Amino acid sequence: MNFRRLTPGILLLLVSTIGFSQNLDPKDISAHIAILAADSLEGRGTGTLGEIKAANYIADWFKRAGLEAKGGNGSFFEPFGVVIHYEGVPHQVTARNVVGFLDNQAEGTIVIGAHYDHLGKGYQSGSLRPDSQNLIHNGADDNASGVAGVIELARYFSENQTKEKYNFLFIAFSGEELGLLGSKFFVDHSTIPMESVAMMVNMDMVGRLDEAKGVTIGGWGTSPEWGGLIPALAKKNDLKFATDSSGVGPSDHTSFYLKEKPVLFFFTGVHSDYHKPSDDSEKINAAGEQKILQLIVDLVGELGKTNNTITFTEAGSPHAQGAQSDFKVTLGIIPDYSFNGRGLRVDAVTKNRPAAAAGMETGDIITQMGEFPIKDIYDYMKSLGQYEVGQSIDVEVWRKQENKKLRVKF
Known part of the structure; x- marks a missing residue:
């Protein structure tokens, strides 16, 4: 199937095949990515109609998962203004984060996020193809893969018949490709008290796992808990990994680290399709992404076995x-x-x-x-x-x- 050219009818059929389950299924991951990275969304450029369609899709799944709307004013959407330069002329547009809350009546909240914007049709900056204008950059790995992870984890934690010792705030950020704009706006205009945030998990490009190389886990130096828990959990999931101690980098966890929150950043690496029109759904390793999501689920379980606060430590830059x-x-x-x-x-x-x-x-x-x-x-x-x-x-x-x-x- 050519996922890029899915018609609206086929998209609805794919959505209907995704059922609620206590397990994380690669088929569901693939279905979300195929929809978010279809040509009909035109690359999800910040503030574009394609991005609005993606935001509606994410909000619909948050609603189906029973999440509380936390964008503000009873909505899943947290809007903010963005200036986009087109042919040298600045244009004011509205972007929006998509925010949902799972309330377990806990003191601390784990934020799980990913950016859902991409490069649109090549007019916004960032494409690595010289003749990029008017070519759809679907961004299947960057970052429909991370958004699929957020949706599936929201679904899992809302349906697993377990009341975890943390609340969860699930966020799909806009404006990441323009400079982490959505996450910066959120931490400065948080819809929950920032002091209640225990940690932040960020998934950006988690769809191209090479089993031999494994996943890179950033933010390793932002809390001593990571080194004590993750190696055994990764081995359990047969997942190789490398670490990056820094809490900052070119993705949305940086905004939370700068507010002195422990962070984890999951990333399967840059590839030849990065920021090009060829980053498409058929190249995704959904089974590999499922392993990463299961690692996050297992980590949350281990963190819930202790009442200790997740300690923040300053990491290198x-x-x-x-x-x-x-x-x-x-x-x-x-x-x-x-x-x-x-x-x-x-x-x-x-x-x-x-x-x-x-x-x-x-x-x-x-x-x-x-x-x-x-x-x-x-x-x-x-x-x-x-x-x-x-x-x-x-x-x-x-x-x-x-x-x-x-x-x-x-």
Whole structure:
């Protein structure tokens, strides 16, 4: 079957074949991905009609699972504004997160999320195919696979006849491809108290598992619980894995880590179809994704056996590590990739690094580094390559309508 060209009638037939079950079934995973990555949704570009159709589909499954609508105003949808540049012209559109809550009357809540937006028909930025415009980028792996996981876990935990020791908040984020916009908006406008969030699980590209290589699990360093529990559970599920200690990266768990929440990020790796029109449903390894979902289910079960709080620990920043490997110096910040203004906005400052020692703060906009004006992230990266360890420079930042000069020593 050519999943990309499913007609509305066939889509409805596929939906009707998905039944509620206490088990996680690869056939159900495949059916969700086929629907979300069909040509009729035109690549789910942020704020497009195709993305709205995807949001409706996700909300329908949340409703069928008996979840409480937690987007705000009694709806599953949490809308937020996004500026999209088309042919150099900015356009204000409305994007929406899809949010559902499973209330177990517990003190803590586990957030399980994935982004559902993708690159649309190639007009939004990010395609790796040069002649991308007007070509549908279905994003089966990126990230219909993660959304299918969110839907299936919502279905599982609502139907498993077990009252876990955590509540669950299931979220499909919009605007991830434009700079983690949906997750950033959510953590700043959370529809549940952020202090009640015990941890966040993020699935982004979990549909291409290579059994020999396994899954990469990010956020390993954000809680000591992960190293004590996950290895045995992975072995039980015959799932090889590699770890990444960092709590930040180019996906939505970063927004929660920056709020000092333990995170886990599941990722089966980049492939030749990444951000291209060829990322289609027939290439998904649904049985491999089922193993990842079962690992998450088993982890929740183990966490429920103790009343201990899931401890947050500060993990390293891959941006800082990358800067050290590519340049002689690093500033020690996490850039705000969604910032469209002039300069480089700081999304987070790493402790005990040059920026922190100089007094730089989250929200500062870097406009000058030494003799180099900073108009965007590319200017920032170029300027870093000009400095040596031990060198001191003046860095100008715009903070709260005021220009400040900071002395940075690398």
